[in-house]
Each structure stands twice: as structure tokens, then as C-alpha cells.
Amino acid sequence: MxxxxxxxxxxxxxxxxxxIAYYASKGATNESFFIGKKNSSWLLVAYGMIGTSLSxxxxxxxxxxxxxxxxxxxxxxxxxxxGYMVVAFVLLPLYYKLNLTSIYSYLENRFGIAAYKTGASFxxxxxxxxxxxxxxxxxxxLQIIILNDLGxxxxxxxxxxxxxxxxxxxxxxxxxxxITDTLQTTFMLLALVVTVGVIMSxxxxxxxxxxxxxxxxxxxxxFHYDWKAKNYFLKHIIGGMFITIAMTGLDQEMMQKNxxxxxxxxxxxxxxxxxxxLLFVNLLFLILGGVLYIYAAQxxxxxxxxxDDLFPLIALKYLSPIVGLIFIIGLISALFPSADGALTALxxxxxxxxxxxxxxxxxxxxxxxxRRITVHLLLTLLxxxxxxxxxxxxDGNILNIILxxxxxxxxxxxxxxxxxxxxxxxxxxxxxxxxCVLSPIICYVLDTNSVAWFQGxxxxxxxxxxxxxITFLGLYISSFFIKKQLETSIN
Numbered sequence: 485m486x487x488x489x490x491x492x493x494x495x496x497x498x499x500x501x502x503x504i505a506y507y508a509s510k511g512a513t514n515e516s517f518f519i520g521k522k523n524s525s526w527l528l529v530a531y532g533m534i535g536t537s538l539s540x541x542x543x544x545x546x547x548x549x550x551x552x553x554x555x556x557x558x559x560x561x562x563x564x565x566x567g568y569m570v571v572a573f574v575l576l577p578l579y580y581k582l583n584l585t586s587i588y589s590y591l592e593n594r595f596g597i598a599a600y601k602t603g604a605s606f607x608x609x610x611x612x613x614x615x616x617x618x619x620x621x622x623x624x625x626l627q628i629i630i631l632n633d634l635g636x637x638x639x640x641x642x643x644x645x646x647x648x649x650x651x652x653x654x655x656x657x658x659x660x661x662x663i664t665d666t667l668q669t670t671f672m673l674l675a676l677v678v679t680v681g682v683i684m685s686x687x688x689x690x691x692x693x694x695x696x697x698x699x700x701x702x703x704x705x706x707f708h709y710d711w712k713a714k715n716y717f718l719k720h721i722i723g724g725m726f727i728t729i730a731m732t733g734l735d736q737e738m739m740q741k742n743x744x745x746x747x748x749x750x751x752x753x754x755x756x757x758x759x760x761x762l763l764f765v766n767l768l769f770l771i772l773g774g775v776l777y778i779y780a781a782q783x784x785x786x787x788x789x790x791x792d793d794l795f796p797l798i799a800l801k802y803l804s805p806i807v808g809l810i811f812i813i814g815l816i817s818a819l820f821p822s823a824d825g826a827l828t829a830l831x832x833x834x835x836x837x838x839x840x841x842x843x844x845x846x847x848x849x850x851x852x853x854x855r856r857i858t859v860h861l862l863l864t865l866l867x868x869x870x871x872x873x874x875x876x877x878x879d880g881n882i883l884n885i886i887l888x889x890x891x892x893x894x895x896x897x898x899x900x901x902x903x904x905x906x907x908x909x910x911x912x913x914x915x916x917x918x919x920c921v922l923s924p925i926i927c928y929v930l931d932t933n934s935v936a937w938f939q940g941x942x943x944x945x946x947x948x949x950x951x952x953x954i955t956f957l958g959l960y961i962s963s964f965f966i967k968k969q970l971e972t973s974i975n
Contacts, residue, residue: 487633490812494630497671497816498648504667526750529741530758532665534673534765537732537758543672543815544625546766548791550773554705559717560945561766563724568759570725571733572752574905579739580748586836587739594904596913602920603900604837607736608830610893615826616870619645620878622815623871625796629812642871649823650864665825668817675814676768679799682807683775687782694775703774714944723945730894730948734901737829827867831860892927895951896920903956909963919958927951 546557579587588607592600623642631641684694698704708715732738745751776794779802780787788797799811835841835856844852900920903909927950931943943950 487630490630490809491634493809493812494626494816497813500667501648502651526745526754527757529745530754530761532669533738533741533754533758534669534762537738537762542766542769543675544621544792544795546769547773547776548794550703550770551777551787551791553715554703555770555774556706556708556715556720557770558706558767559708559715559720560724560727561763563721563726563945564728565759565763566721567725567728568732568755570729572755575729575733575739575901576742576751576755577748578905579743580751584743585842586833587734587736587743588833588837591900591904595900595911595916598913599900599911599916600837602917603897604736604833606893606896606920607734608833608838611735611737611826611830611833612866612870613889613893615823615830616867616874618826619823619867620871620874621792624875624878625815626812629796629800638875639872642868646823646864646868646871649827650860671810671813671817673765675810675817676765676772678810679795679803679807680768680772680775682803683779683798686803687775687779689775694771697778698771698774701774701778703777712940712942714942716944719944719946722949723947726898726949726952727894727945730898730952734894734897735829736833737825740829740832741825823867827860827863830863831856834859834863892924892947892951895927895948896923896955898948898952899923899955899959902952903959907960907963909960910966911959911962912966915962915965916959919955919962923951923955923958926954 549557575587578590582590582593584590586604588600588603591603623638623645627636627638627641631638684691687693689697695704707717708720710716711718742751742754745754772795776798777787779785779798780794783802785798785802788794796811796815800808839855839859841847841852841855847855896919900916903911927947930937930950931947934941934943
């Protein structure tokens with residue numbers, strides 16, 4: 485397709501977001517930026533969260549992984565469903581009961597200021613790294629597809645896209661992105677459904693033809709039973725459950741939208757509806773992966789070195805221009821929810837958790853808003869620097885390394901919240917940061933040596949649970965020290 489035409493479409497799409505943001509952010513305040521004045525429609529939040537949860541990585545990686553992993557990703561999705569129910573009926577009632585703006589302020593109520601700052605810091609680190617990779621991967625794809633042909637340098641692309649995101653989020657925050665995410669989810673799902681339909685038409689497949697071919701090729705295999713392998717079904721289900729609890733229930737970005745709903749009941753309805761739709765959407769992405777590989781085989785298309793590149797290759801070079809156009813729109817629709825939500829949540833966490841902006845009485849509302857906008861700008865600049873750094877050091881493996889490091893940082897959050905909710909014990913405040921830093925280090929050592937130490941065992945997604953468990957045990961040990969400290973002071 486013509487690169488200039490594609491660029492115009494991207495700009496028109498962005499213009500539509502700006503118009504929506506303009507009307508959505510009228511009368512916006514710090515409170516509406518952080519939690520949308522607790523007036524968000526639960527149905528809009530549920531629908532928009534689909535786009536945020538999937539991201540550009542899912543948009544290309546889930547279909548691309550079908551050839552190697554078949555439909556095994558559904559094992560993880562089953563775990564997601566269990567995790568979402570824990571979030572809905574354990575964590576959300578806690579957040580609404582305490583009327584939290586930042587979910588990490590629970591840690592202050594439970595363990596003290598050090599735990600609060602530690603939890604918020606781990607979130608900021610993890611979300612910054614994770615969002616950087618998601619944004620980088622999509623911008624990299626857009627650069628290759630559209631902008632290299634026009635001679636536009638990568639740094640300028642990053643600058644313009646981040647500026648776009650900044651312009652439509654800096655004022656309205658959650659109030660705006662709840663609405664814009666709805667638009668972006670629609671386009672992402674449209675790209676998914678249309679591509680599947682078009683390829684099935686090219687293959688002259690009915691739905692029964694599709695299912696029988698997927699079975700014959702072995703793509704529809706869901707469960708894997710080798711307990712030593714990374715994709716063993718229990719590892720994936722348990723890992724998926726804890727990934728959801730940690731990366732949704734303990735993530736300010738995801739919970740910021742949920743606690744913007746009018747009531748706890750609405751937030752729980754949102755979570756149930758959202759998780760049900762997400763199961764169906766992930767299944768569609770796997771079906772898309774299956775039809776892409778079947779189409780490639782029947783048309784003698786050489787498979788790309790990376791599975792992630794299969795969807796853009798076929799959509800842009802072998803199908804109609806309309807499908808290519810819809811793919812581009814779907815791709816940028818996957819980019820913006822990942823970026824705008826992360827930027828808004830990080831701004832909220834820095835302002836509330838690190839700068840104590842909400843509780844300060846020595847500043848006027850106008851000064852607080854000015855400080856919040858400054859933080860928003862600085863975080864945008866940080867994203868720019870990190871994305872450029874990704875480009876410089878990208879050797880094909882660095883992305884997986886950074887994503888793994890980002891995943892490690894959720895383990896301490898899982899352990900902190902679990903210990904606070906399950907037990908009534910107190911801990912030595914100064915030990916909390918030490919425990920939370922040591923836990924990922926211990927996990928890294930275990931993961932690196934698991935094959936030698938545990939008879940060939942390879943850690944998968946369950947490493948997050950192990951990470952949280954180590955944090956939990958560390959806090960439990962700390963509780964004995966505080967008990968002895970109390971006994972000493974009494975004597």
C-alpha cells in the first residue's frame with residue numbers, strides 16, 4: 485500500500501482521538517484525571533480494557549505463536565479467568581472499602597510508609613519497562629511498514645507519537661482514556677474479525693472446514709502434559725492466575741479504571757464481563773494464527789524468521805488493500821491503549837504515591853495541577869529516552885530480557901498484598917524494601933540453575949508465584965523480629 489496514504493490514515497485516526505479527548509476533558513480536574521470522579525460507565529470500562537489488556541504485543545505475538553505452541557495459550561487464559569474472579573471478589577471490595585485513589589496506599593495503612601513507597605516504586609519500574617517494550621514493538625513495526633519509505637527517522641516517529649499521546653491525555657487522564665479506549669478496542673477487534681473472515685473466504689473454508697483443518701494440522705491442541713516443560717498445563721493455569729492477580733489486580737493502570745466506576749457492584753460487573761469477552765477474543769486471535777499458517781502453507785509463502793512478523797506480512801503483501809488498511813488501524817489501536825493508560829497511571833502513581841500530591845495542604849489546586857502536568861511531561865520524555873535506547877540495544881533478544889525483568893517486579897507486589905490480606909501480622913518496616921529486592925534476585929538464581937538443581941525442571945509463568953511466595957516468607961520471618969522487639973520493650 486502507498487505509504488503516504490497509510491500515514492494520512494494514522495493522522496486522521498489521531499485527529500479523531502484529539503476531538504474525543506477535547507470533549508471528554510472539559511471541566512477536568514486532578515480528581516477526574518486520577519479516577520474519573522468515580523463516574524465511569526462499567527460497560528465502557530469493561531469494553532475498553534480489552535484493548536489495554538491485549539496490546540500490540542498480543543496483536544502479533546499470539547497469532548504468530550500458534551505454529552510452535554498451538555492453542556496452548558488458552559491454558560494461560562483459563563488461569564486469567566480464575567485470577568479475574570480473585571480480583572473482582574477479593575481485591576476490588578478492599579479498594580472500594582478504603583476509598584483508594586492509589587491502590588498502593590493500602591500498603592501504608594497495613595505496614596507503614598516504607599511498604600507503601602516500595603510497592604509504588606516496583607509498580608513504576610515494572611510498568612515503565614513493560615510499556616516501553618509494548619510501545620517500541622508497535623512503533624518499530626509502523627516504522628518498517630510506513631515511515632522508512634518516507635525517509636522519516638525513527639527518533640522523529642517516536643517523538644511525534646508520544647506527543648500525540650501526551651496531547652490527548654495530559655488534561656483528562658482516566659476520564660478521557662476510558663472513552664478513547666472504547667474506540668481503539670473496536671478497531672482492534674474489527675481488524676481481527678475481518679482478517680479471519682477474508683482469509684477463510686480465500687481458502688473457501690466454512691467454519692466446519694476451518695475446525696477440521698486446525699485439528700488435522702495439530703494447531704487446536706490446548707493442553708500440554710510434560711511437567712518439566714515451560715508449557716505444562718498446570719504451570720500455565722497457575723501462572724496465568726497469578727499474572728492476572730499481579731498485573732491487573734495489583735497494577736495501578738488497570739485498577740485505576742476499575743475504581744473509576746460508580747460503585748463496587750459496577751466494578752465487579754465490569755471485571756466479569758471483561759474477562760468473559762477476553763476469553764473469546766483470545767480464542768479468535770489463536771484462530772487467526774491458525775488460518776494465517778494454513779494460508780501461508782497453501783500459497784507457498786515462506787514463513788518469516790519470527791512468528792510475530794507473520795500477521796503483518798500476509799495482511800500487507802498478500803491480501804487486499806482494505807485488509808492492509810484495517811491491519812494498520814488495528815495496530816495503532818493496539819499501540820495507543822498501552823501507551824496512554826501507562827502514561828496516565830504512572831503520572832498518578834508518581835504524583836500520589838511519591839510526591840503525596842493529593843494529601844498536601846500547602847498547595848492550591850492550581851499548583852497541584854501544574855505539578856501533575858510537569859510529571860506527565862517528564863514521564864513522556866523518559867519514555868522517549870527508553871524507546872530510543874531499545875532501538876540502540878535491540879539485538880533480537882533484549883526485548884525478551886527486559887520483559888522478563890519487568891515481570892519479576894510484580895512478584896514482590898503479589899507477596900506484599902497477599903501477606904497483608906491473608907495475615908494480621910506486622911513487620912519491621914525497614915525490612916520490607918530489603919525483602920522485596922532480594923526476592924527477584926533469588927528467583928533469578930533459581931531460574932538460571934533450575935535445570936541442574938531440579939532434574940531438568942524449567943520454570944515458566946509460575947515463577948511469578950514463586951517470587952511472591954519468597955516475598956511472603958520474608959515478610960513472615962520479619963514478623964518474628966517485630967514480635968521479639970515488642971517483647972523486649974515490654975520487659
